[in-house]
Amino acid sequence: MLTPDGDFWQQVAAYTLSEIGEGVHVVDRYGITLAYNEALGKMEDLRPKDVIGRNFLEVYPSLTVETSLFLEVMRTGEPINKRIQSYTTINGKEVSVLVSIYPIIIRGERVGAIEISRSILKESGVTRQEIGPLTGSKQVKGVKPKGQTARYTFSSIITRNEKMKELLAKAQRAALTDSPVLVYGRTGTGKEMLVQAIHNASPRSAGPFVAQNCAAIPENLLEGLLFGTVRGAFTGSYDRAGVLELANGGTFYLDELTSMSPTLQAKLLRVLEEGYAQRIGDVRRYPINVRFVASLNVSPTEAVRQGLIREDLYYRLGVVQLELPPLCERRDDIPLLVEHFLDQCNEKIRFRRVKRVSDEVMDLFMNYDWPGNVRELAHVIEGATVVAEKDCIEIWNLPPYMRTLHSSSAVAVAFRREEGSHDRLRGAMQQYERQLISRVLNESGGNISKAARILGIPRQTMWAKVKRLGIRQHV
Template sequence: MVISDEAEKLYEIFDSIGITLRKTNKTKSPASTNFSTYDIAFIDIDSEGWEKRVIDLKQYMPVITIGKSDIKKAIKSMKLGATDFLQKPLRNESVKEIFENFKDKPKVEINGLIGISRIMEDVYCGIRKAALTDSNVLITGESGTGKELVARAIHNLSERKENPFIVINCTAIPDTLLESELFGFEKGAFTGANYTKKGLIEWADRGTLFFDEIGDVSPLFQTKILRVIQEGEFIRIGGNHPVKVDVRFIAATNKDLSKACKEGVFREDLFYRLNVIHIEIPPLRSRKEDIPSLTQFFIKKHSAKRKDINIKGITEEALDALMSYSFPGNVRELENIIERAIAFTNSVEITIKDLPAYLLKTQHSKKTPHGNLREAVDNFEKELIWSALQKSRGNISKAAELLGIHRQQLQRKLKQFKIAT
C-alpha cells in the first residue's frame, strides 16, 4: 500500500527490482479497505494528515515513512510507530533493502490457529517455545481469546502429542468430589466403591493436563493440586501408597493471578509453579487485522450448515462493521456472530443486515460523535452489559456482580435494551 504523491516512483522502483505492487485505490476510504491483504505501507510524510495515517495503519502492517531530509519529522514518524524511514529521492537499493527485511521474516504459523497479526506471531513463538520443553505454562487472556486452543496447540506440537490431553474444567468440580475426580479411589475406599477408579490426573499420565479457569478454584483445590505439581505424585482415596505420574501442566485463566495472590485468594507458591512459561493472548480489539481472516475461517467452518445456499464470503460493508466493533467477547463472539449471520442470510455473501443490531448501533454511535448524548450513553451501557454477559456466559447474577449492580437492576436494563439472554 502506497500513500504518496511519489507513489508512481515507488511502483517503478519495485518493478525494476522484480516486485509488482498492487496499486492502492485512492478513492477508497481506509475504513473500507481490507488491510489484511496488504503486507506493508509506505506513507509520505510530506503530505497532509500523514500522522493519522501512520497511527491508523501501524496496527495492521509495518509502516515505512518516506520524506525529504527532515530529521525532526522522520523521528516523529518513528515515535508514532513507523518501523523505518526512507529519504527522498528514493533509491533502488534502500527500497530493496527494506523490502528484503520484511520478506525474510519467518512465518510462524500454528495449525488450527488463525491470525496474522504481529501480536499473534508472538503468541505462536510462545507456543513453539513451550512445546519444546516440559515446563508448566500459564495462559492468560480475556474470555473467548483462544486459551484452550493454544493449550491444545502446545500439546499437539510437543513430544507428548501421542498421549492424552485432559481438560479439567476447574469450576465444574465441587470440593466434595475433588479428590475422587482428580485422584480416583481404591476398591472398598468407601461404601459404593466397588471398583478401583482412575482419577483425571492418572488419565493424563505421559500427556498434558489442562486446568481451565484456574483463577476461580477454591483454596482446597489449590492445595490439592500444588502437591501433585510439586511432587509428581498423589494418593488415591483409600490408597496407601503414592502413585507417580509424568504430566505436563498447563493452566488458563482470565483473572489477574498476581493480583489474586496479593489479595490472598490465590496461593503464591502455586502461581509460581504454574507461571514458568507465560503466554498472554491479547484481546481481539487490539489485533483487528486478524478479523478478516478469522471471519473467512468461520464462514468456511459454518457455511455447510446451510443446505440451500453456498455462502462464500462477506460484503466489504459488513466486514467494515466488524472491524469497527470492539468484541468484548473476543474470537468466540466473532464466531457466534458469523454462525448467526449464516443462519440468517439470504445471499451468498453475508451482508450488514445479517449482523446483530447491537453491533451496528455501537458502530453508528462511533460514527456520529455529535449525536444525542442519551443515545451515546445507552450504547455505552449496552456494550458494558453485553461484555459482562459474554464473560459470565449469560449468567445474569454473575454479570450483575461484574457490573457492580443488583441482579434486578440488570434485569430491568436487559428489558429496556431488549437484550435477550
C-alpha cells in the same frame, strides 16, 4: 565474471530441492521446518505447504525427544550417516526411510539440521548391518492417537497480528520442553486451542491430552475426580483412577484454575513438587508423569492478589506464561477470521454458500469491542450465515443486539475517523446548512423572503441563520 550472491544461491537451492530425488528436510534450532521438498512429500504423503513453518514433532507425532534422530544431531552436534528412521506422520502413514542428518553450524553455534532421506525400497546394495539398528517409535498400545482429544495445532491458529505471532513463537519454543505453562486471557480468546497446539507440538504428543474444567465439577467431587478413589473410602466409593493417572505420559490441562479451593490447590502443588499422587482412601502413592498446563480468565498477579490462586502454586505453574490478547487488540485479524468462519459455516450448511460480508457489516465488525472475543465472532458469523438470504451477510442478518448498536456505532465510526479534525457532527451540519442557504439565496437573487418561502422557514429565522453562518447575500 559472475560473483555469486545470496539471491544466486537461493535460486540454486530452490531448483536443487525441486529436482533432487532424495527427500530433504531442514529445521531450525527450535525444530521449526524451514525447507521440505516434494520428493520427501511423496514418501510421506504430505505437502510441503502443510509442513513448512510447523514443528517437526507436530508433523511426526510418534517421535519423541529420545527417538528423534533430528534432535539427537542437534543435541550432540555429530552427524548421523545412513540410519533407518521409522515413524508415523500426522496423517497416520507409517514410514521407514534411510536418513543422513547433518548439523548446521554457524560461527560455532548449532542453528539447525538438515536431513537427507531415501526410500528403503529403492535402496540397493546396502545391508541392515551397514546402516545400523532400526530407530524410531510406534504408537503405544492403549494410548489414544493424537487428534481424538487435542485436535488443534499451531497451524489452526489464524493470525497476521504481530503480537499474536510473537506469542505463538514463544509457545512453540515452550512446547519443546516439559516446563509447566500458564495461559491467561479473557473469555473466548482461544486459550484451550493454544493449549492443544502446545500439546500437539510437544514430545508428549503421542500421549493423552486430558482437560479438566475446575468450575464444571462441585468441590466435593473434584478431588476424587483428580486423584481417584479406592473402594470403601466413603459410602458408594469404588476403585477408580483419577484423571491425573489417565494423563500419564501426556499433558494434563486445568481450565479455570481459580475455581479450585485453596485446600485442593495445596494438594495439587504437592503433586507438582513430588511427582506422586494418592487416591482418596489409599495408603499407596503412584507416580505422575505429566506436563501441567493451566489457564485463567484474569492475569495471574491479579488472581494471586485476590486470593484466587495460592502464591506458591502460581510460581510452580507459571514457569512459562502466555497472555492471549483480546480480539479488540488484534483488529487486523478480523477479516481473516471472518473468512475462516464463513468457510467453516459453508461446510456445515451445504445447501447455500455465503461468500462474504457487506462493507457495512465489516465496518461494524472492525469498530465493535467484541467482549466475547473470537468465540463471539464465530457465533455471530454462524447465526448470520443461517439466516442470510443471499451470498452476502447484511446488517439485518446480524443478532438484534448488534443491529441496535449499528446506528450508534456508525456515529462512533464517523467521530473516530474524523478524530483530530474540525469536522465534528455539529461542524458538518453547519457546513451543509451554509451551502444549502447560499445556493437557495443565489437562486432567489438574494431575496431573503423568497429564499425563506422555498426553504419553508420564517423570514426572521432566515435572517438569523444568514447572520450566524456569515453568509454573504448575492444581489
